[in-house]
Amino acid sequence: MAERLVVIGADAGGxxxxxxxxxxxxxxxxxxLERGTRTSFAACGIPFFVGGEVxxxxxxxxxxxxxxxxxxxxxxxxHEVTExxxxxxxxxxxxxxxxxxxxxxxxxxxxxxxxxxxxxxxPGLDDRSFVFGVQNLDDAEVLMHHARDIDAxxxxxxxxxxxxxxxxxxxxxxxxxxxxxxxxxxxMGTLDPDMAELIVAAMQADGIEVRTGTGVEAVEPGRVxxxxxxxxxxxxxxxxxxTPNSELAAAAGLELGVRNAIRVDRQQRTSAxxxxxxxxxxxxxxxxxxxxxxxxxxxxxxxxxxxxGINIGGGYxxxxxVLGSAVTKICETEVGRTGLNERExxxxxxxxxxxxxxxxxxxxxFPGATPITVKLLAERGTGRLLGGQIVxxxxxxxxxxxxxxxxxxGMRAEELINLxxxxxxxxxxxxxxxxxxxxxxx
Amino acid sequence: MAERLVVIGADAGGxxxxxxxxxxxxxxxxxxLERGTRTSFAACGIPFFVGGEVxxxxxxxxxxxxxxxxxxxxxxxxHEVTExxxxxxxxxxxxxxxxxxxxxxxxxxxxxxxxxxxxxxxPGLDDRSFVFGVQNLDDAEVLMHHARDIDAxxxxxxxxxxxxxxxxxxxxxxxxxxxxxxxxxxxMGTLDPDMAELIVAAMQADGIEVRTGTGVEAVEPGRVxxxxxxxxxxxxxxxxxxTPNSELAAAAGLELGVRNAIRVDRQQRTSAxxxxxxxxxxxxxxxxxxxxxxxxxxxxxxxxxxxxGINIGGGYxxxxxVLGSAVTKICETEVGRTGLNERExxxxxxxxxxxxxxxxxxxxxFPGATPITVKLLAERGTGRLLGGQIVxxxxxxxxxxxxxxxxxxGMRAEELINLxxxxxxxxxxxxxxxxxxxxxxx
Numbered sequence: 001m002a003e004r005l006v007v008i009g010a011d012a013g014g015x016x017x018x019x020x021x022x023x024x025x026x027x028x029x030x031x032x033l034e035r036g037t038r039t040s041f042a043a044c045g046i047p048f049f050v051g052g053e054v055x056x057x058x059x060x061x062x063x064x065x066x067x068x069x070x071x072x073x074x075x076x077x078x079h080e081v082t083e084x085x086x087x088x089x090x091x092x093x094x095x096x097x098x099x100x101x102x103x104x105x106x107x108x109x110x111x112x113x114x115x116x117x118x119x120x121x122x123p124g125l126d127d128r129s130f131v132f133g134v135q136n137l138d139d140a141e142v143l144m145h146h147a148r149d150i151d152a153x154x155x156x157x158x159x160x161x162x163x164x165x166x167x168x169x170x171x172x173x174x175x176x177x178x179x180x181x182x183x184x185x186x187x188m189g190t191l192d193p194d195m196a197e198l199i200v201a202a203m204q205a206d207g208i209e210v211r212t213g214t215g216v217e218a219v220e221p222g223r224v225x226x227x228x229x230x231x232x233x234x235x236x237x238x239x240x241x242x243t244p245n246s247e248l249a250a251a252a253g254l255e256l257g258v259r260n261a262i263r264v265d266r267q268q269r270t271s272a273x274x275x276x277x278x279x280x281x282x283x284x285x286x287x288x289x290x291x292x293x294x295x296x297x298x299x300x301x302x303x304x305x306x307x308x309g310i311n312i313g314g315g316y317x318x319x320x321x322v323l324g325s326a327v328t329k330i331c332e333t334e335v336g337r338t339g340l341n342e343r344e345x346x347x348x349x350x351x352x353x354x355x356x357x358x359x360x361x362x363x364x365x366f367p368g369a370t371p372i373t374v375k376l377l378a379e380r381g382t383g384r385l386l387g388g389q390i391v392x393x394x395x396x397x398x399x400x401x402x403x404x405x406x407x408x409x410g411m412r413a414e415e416l417i418n419l420x421x422x423x424x425x426x427x428x429x430x431x432x433x434x435x436x437x438x439x440x441x442x
Numbered sequence: 443m444a445e446r447l448v449v450i451g452a453d454a455g456g457x458x459x460x461x462x463x464x465x466x467x468x469x470x471x472x473x474x475l476e477r478g479t480r481t482s483f484a485a486c487g488i489p490f491f492v493g494g495e496v497x498x499x500x501x502x503x504x505x506x507x508x509x510x511x512x513x514x515x516x517x518x519x520x521h522e523v524t525e526x527x528x529x530x531x532x533x534x535x536x537x538x539x540x541x542x543x544x545x546x547x548x549x550x551x552x553x554x555x556x557x558x559x560x561x562x563x564x565p566g567l568d569d570r571s572f573v574f575g576v577q578n579l580d581d582a583e584v585l586m587h588h589a590r591d592i593d594a595x596x597x598x599x600x601x602x603x604x605x606x607x608x609x610x611x612x613x614x615x616x617x618x619x620x621x622x623x624x625x626x627x628x629x630m631g632t633l634d635p636d637m638a639e640l641i642v643a644a645m646q647a648d649g650i651e652v653r654t655g656t657g658v659e660a661v662e663p664g665r666v667x668x669x670x671x672x673x674x675x676x677x678x679x680x681x682x683x684x685t686p687n688s689e690l691a692a693a694a695g696l697e698l699g700v701r702n703a704i705r706v707d708r709q710q711r712t713s714a715x716x717x718x719x720x721x722x723x724x725x726x727x728x729x730x731x732x733x734x735x736x737x738x739x740x741x742x743x744x745x746x747x748x749x750x751g752i753n754i755g756g757g758y759x760x761x762x763x764v765l766g767s768a769v770t771k772i773c774e775t776e777v778g779r780t781g782l783n784e785r786e787x788x789x790x791x792x793x794x795x796x797x798x799x800x801x802x803x804x805x806x807x808f809p810g811a812t813p814i815t816v817k818l819l820a821e822r823g824t825g826r827l828l829g830g831q832i833v834x835x836x837x838x839x840x841x842x843x844x845x846x847x848x849x850x851x852g853m854r855a856e857e858l859i860n861l862x863x864x865x866x867x868x869x870x871x872x873x874x875x876x877x878x879x880x881x882x883x884x
Contacts, residue, residue, distance in 0.1 A: 012872070042805060045867045054867075059807035062872075287862075298872050299865045307860075320860050327864040336864055363487060365501035398840065398870070401863045405847035408861055418749075418762050419850055420729075421843045422769040422778055423741045425487045425496075428840070430454070430504075430740050 002029040005312060006091055006106035008081045008248070010034035011041060011136070012301035013279020014112025015063070018073050020309025021108075028313075031104060032068065033079040033093050036138045039065050044298050046140040047163065050147075051170030057137045084109065084252035086272050108274045108312050111249055111262060112305060115242035115280035115296045118159075124219030125158070131219060131236040134163060143237075152176055152234040156224045158216050160187030164239015165199070165330050168208050171237075172331075179209040179231050180239070181216055181224065190326065191335070191389050192342045194356065195375055198391040202333035242296045244281045257283040259294040266318035268308035276312065278304035285321040288339050288386055288407060289348035295324050325404045327397040336400030339387025339407045340377065351380040355413075355440035359433045361395040363425035372396045374437040376403070376413060383412040383442070388434070395427070402434050413441040444471040447754060448533055448548035450523045450690070452476035453483060453578070454743035455721020456554025457505070459710075460515050462751025463550075470755075473546060474510065475521040475535050478580045481507050486740050488582040489605065492589075493612030499579045526551065526694035528714050550716045550754050553691055553704060554747060557684035557722035557738045560601075566661030567600070567678075573661060575680040576605060585679075594618055594676040598666045600658050602629030606681015607641070607772050610650050613679075614773075621651040621673055622681070623658055623666065632768065633777070633831050634784045636798065637817055640833040644775035684738045686723045699725040701736040708760040710750035718754065720746035727763040730781050730828055730849060731790035737766050767846045769839040778842030781829025781849045782819065793822040797855075797882035801875045803837040805867035814838045816879040818845070818855060825854040825884065830876070837869070844876050855883040 005021055007014040010032045022030050032039070040063040048054045065075040078096040085092070090105040117133030119125050132143040146152075155171040157164045160182040168178045180187065180203070186196040187210060200210045215227040224231045244261040246254075255271040257263035262270055262282040270277050279301030286293040300322055310317035325338040345352050355376050362369040370393025377386040388403035390396050406416055416438035423430050431439070447463055449456040452474045464472050474481070482505040490496045507517040520538040527534070532547040559575030561567050574585040588594075597613040599606045602624040610620045622629065622645070628638040629652060642652045657669040666673045686703040688696075697713040699705035704712055704724040712719050721743030728735040742764055752759035767780040787794050797818050804811040812835025819828040830845035832838050848858055858880035865872050873881070 042807075042867065042872065044865070044872075045805060045807065048808065048867055053809050054807055297865070299863070302872055303860050320857075321862075323862040325862045325864040327866045327869050329866065329868050334869075338862070338864065363484060365484075365487060365496050366490065367495050395837075395840070397866075398837070398864065399843070401841070401844045401874075402847050404862055404864065405844050405851075409847070409851035409853070411851070415762075418745050420763075420765040420767045420780070420846055421741065422767040422780065422840065422846065423486070423739070424769045424771065424839075425484065425490055426771050427769050427776075430484065430486075430744055432843070 002027055003107045004029040004031065004105065005108040005110065006104055007032040007110045007112060008091065009112035009114055010039040010075060011112065011114060011279070012298055013114055013281060013305050014110050015040045015068065016302050016305030017110045017112070017276065017278055017309035017312060018068070019071060020306050021312040022072055024310065024313025024315060026072065029074070030072065031074045031076065033081055033091070033104070034075065034077050035080040035096070036136055037077050038137050039063060039068055039075060041137050042298065043134070043136055046134045046137070047166035047170045049140060050144060050167060051173040057140060060137060081248060084248050086252050086275070109276065110308055110312070111270070111275065111277040111281055112279050113245035113248060113281045115244045117238040118240040118243050119238065120240065122216050122218060125216070127219065130221050131238065133238040134167065135242065147235060150234050154232040154234050155237060156181060156231050156233040157237045157239045158224070159238060159240030160184070160210070160212070161239050161241045162188065162326065162328050164237065165203070166328060167237045167239060168203065169206070169330055172206060172208050179211060181211050181214050181226055181231070183213070183215040185213050187212060188335070190324065190337055190341065192375065195373065195389045195391050198373060199330055199333060199335060202331050206331040242280065244294065246281055249277065249281070258292045261294045267311045268304055268319060276308040278308045284319070287321040287323055289344065291348065293322065293324070295322055297326060323404050323407055325400060327400060329397065332393060334392060334394065334397035336390040336397040337388070338400050338404040339385065341387055341389065342377065345377055345386050350386055352377045352386055353380055353441060355437045357433065357437045357440055359436050360429060361393050361433070362427060363429050366425045368394070370394065372433045374433045376437045376441050378413040378441050383414055385411055385413055399432070399434055413438045417442060444469055445549045446471040446473065446547065447550040447552065448546055449474040449552045449554060450533065451554035451556055452481040452517060453554065453556060453721070454740055455556055455723060455747050456552050457482045457510065458744050458747030459552045459554070459718065459720055459751035459754060460510070461513060462748050463754040464514050466752065466755025466757060468514065471516070472514065473516045473518065475523050475533070475546070476517065476519050477522040477538070478578055479519050480579050481505060481510055481517060483579050484740065485576070485578055488576045488579070489608035489612040491582060492586060492609060493615040499582060502579060523690060526690055528694050528717070551718065552750055552754070553712070553717065553719040553723055554721050555687035555690060555723045557686045559680040560682040560685050561680065562682065564658050564660060567658070569661065572663050573678040573680065576609065577684065589677060592676050596674040596676045597679060598623060598673050598675040599679045599681045601680060601682030602626070602652070602654070603681050603683045604630065604768065604770050606679065607645070608770060609679045609681060610645065611648070611772055614648060614650050621653060623653050623656050623668055623673070625655070625657040627655050629654060630777070632766065632779055632783065634817065637815065637831045637833050640815060641772055641775060641777060644773050648773040684722065686736065688723055691719065691723070700734045703736045709753050710746050710761060718750040720750045726761070729763040729765055731786065733790065735764065735766070737764050739768060765846050765849055767842060769842060771839065774835060776834060776836065776839035778832040778839040779830070780842050780846040781827065783829055783831065784819065787819055787828050792828055794819045794828055795822055795883060797879045799875065799879045799882055801878050802871060803835050803875070804869060805871050808867045810836070812836065814875045816875045818879045818883050820855040820883050825856055827853055827855055841874070841876055855880045859884060
């Protein structure tokens with residue numbers, strides 16, 4: 001009998017592993033169990049579907065169930081796994097359409113259950129008829145049906161993380177009046193407060209109201225009660241970040257780690273033999289802090305899943321960790337970050353120096369040059385880079401990749417100064433903004 | 443008496459050193475001798491002045507003579523240095539306005555004489571009344587006066603290097619009919635032929651004629667005679683690349699190196715004590731080939747000059763070499779390159795593997811996603827990256843900085859796959875194009 005690989009969750013965390021393993025070992029039987037109706041989708045694209053830039057949810061599907069089937073993967077949709085039994089090496093799944101349960105044995109198991117939006121215990125916040133998370137395309141479909149049905153005019157976003165801000169902009173594009181409420185003193189907690197302020201300014205200029213330091217006390221159809229008064233709300237969007245879907249793994253006795261994410265080693269192995277995890281449901285190692293961390297990013301999910309797939313396929317691969325690199329676009333303002341911010345660096349025990357410079361995205365005389373602010377952190381003494389943040393106009397954000405690649409290689413700020421980066425007036429000043437910051441730091 | 447630093451040439455190669463040294467040693471007397479009328483200008487901006495994106499040449503001046511003077515630097519314009527005398531440690535300069543000569547002693551000397559457009563010995567090509575190079579702002583002024591005077595309708599660009607192609611586009615924007623003629627079988631010799639072809643296609647789509655494999659036999663007012671017939675030409679622009687202005691240095695007995703560029707060590711010292719060189723007039727070490735090379739780029743000039751200035755100022759700095767990173771934009775097509783191309787890698791003695799992939803600049807479903815082609819070279823066996831080239835739509839070119847930073851750190855192609863680059867649908871597919879190429883290579 002063929003060896004069987006079962007995959008729980010048919011998005012990035014699971015399917016890259018499934019595809020990779022199947023490619024390397026065509027003899028492997030691969031069964032992918034998916035609770036929803038779609039596979040391998042780009043959840044990151046949802047705000048742009050809501051905002052109207054992307055016309056159809058199907059456009060966000062990178063590989064359909066049929067395409068996976070054509071590659072020899074047995075994809076079973078509407079199968080919700082309810083139990084992992086390590087004793088019998090099987091999973092139990094509820095067939096949502098039939099209403100019955102099936103048991104499927106495995107030799108190898110990949111857990112790619114992802115994460116779900118945080119819903120703190122605030123009265124009304126769990127009411128799924130008008131409080132929406134956007135973690136998968138089915139969520140997005142429900143949200144948009146609702147928004148259209150009620151012709152949502154007033155939208156409140158609870159939480160100012162990436163997804164929250166992107167959703168705020170999306171509804172703003174649709175013509176709704178949007179308020180972002182965050183109990184924290186700043187939005188986008190992955191940035192330092194001084195950088196986050198630049199984003200708030202851009203959002204306000206676009207007509208989005210941002211209320212930081214404001215707690216949500218209760219939510220009910222039509223309104224949100226906050227510590228700073230009542231807000232009208234035809235619908236509420238969750239933007240508080242996500243928590244790993246690790247309950248199945250925990251119930252099976254697998255070790256959990258930081259923020260209840262499934263603990264994995266460098267090969268993406270969980271604490272049980274032959275059981276792997278990848279993506280938003282599991283931990284990652286942070287390359288700068290050297291500590292386990294939890295990041296929920298499609299890029300990381302794809303890479304970890306590929307690593308798991310190679311190992312299952314009989315190869316050898318390790319996942320070298322994350323920097324937490326991320327970019328987003330709020331209105332016309334681009335944002336990029338990588339490595340540790342001030343709070344994270346302090347928590348990791350670093351003492352550091354900070355440089356923050358404001359220059360232009362292009363040569364200052366070139367049409368379309370816009371302000372760009374670059375902030376770099378470097379360890380005191382060694383000068384080793386710890387992190388970077390960028391906020392600016394078009395052409396700003398992807399520069400964070402230069403910082404990320406430098407961080408990845410343990411470069412010192414001073415080394416950045418002579419790094420041979422490219423230059424032409426439509427793209428950059430002669431000293432790239434990243435290097436201007438490095439000069440200040442050095 | 444104060445120690446005196448004399449700088450020959452008041453553009454990037456000279457003035458960054460002058461400023462740096464003066465900042466570190468305010469006691470230093472600094473005299474900068476400049477043949478032209480401007481200081482610290484961005485010659486790279488000239489094509490955009492010609493094309494109309496930049497309205498005034500003065501906009502291209504990063505720091506005026508007055509600003510340098512305010513920082514304590516004695517700038518003497520219209521002073522053409524005619525001799526360096528290492529015996530008496532003095533330079534002789536012709537005062538172009540007065541017509542006389544002066545002798546100025548130095549303790550330290552920085553040679554920042556730059557480079558000039560190549561003018562091969564083709565009949566008529568040396569006729570400066572209608573064959574123009576664009577190396578400095580004075581050149582550009584003369585060119586534009588002429589172009590306006592004669593209302594240039596037919597422009598021939600001889601040579602398809604960066605500047606040639608940028609000038610071709612610039613005149614195309616002005617409504618002229620433009621032909622680029624290059625004796626080589628391809629334009630832009632710093633790219634491989636397969637990548638250069640993509641640029642030619644973009645230029646042709648924009649209405650620029652490109653004739654490769656076509657020699658220029660003679661030039662006369664009104665026409666250019668080529669190996670492939672006659673072309674009408676109201677004016678001719680040189681785009682054959684540049685040659686270092688090293689004659690003064692050679693006459694003084696300084697060692698020259700590759701392509702007659704002034705030989706320097708890692709501190710930017712020439713073969714004579716207390717004499718430094720930086721920028722387009724001197725050699726650089728190529729970090730990948732490990733050999734001296736000649737690159738004429740504003741970025742490199744600024745960095746080398748800063749290194750010289752630190753050393754003159756009593757500090758210690760070394761220039762760590764170049765990768766030959768460069769970007770440009772021809773019509774809507776962006777181009778980036780770094781490291782060695784196939785020819786250069788072969789010449790340097792490497793055996794290598796090549797990957798070339800075509801993907802999209804943004805998530806394929808995101809509006810404005812355009813094709814991007816990424817080519818990577820890696821050493822056979824070790825997998826170490828040797829170089830990269832990118833051609834694609836808006837958002838393509840600056841990705842070369844990621845490759846450059848990876849090259850700088852000696853990364854292997856395989857390591858790029860898991861590099862934590864940033865992603866969001868408006869900026870990138872979930873696997874960055876650079877990583878897609880790395881996957882193919884690995």
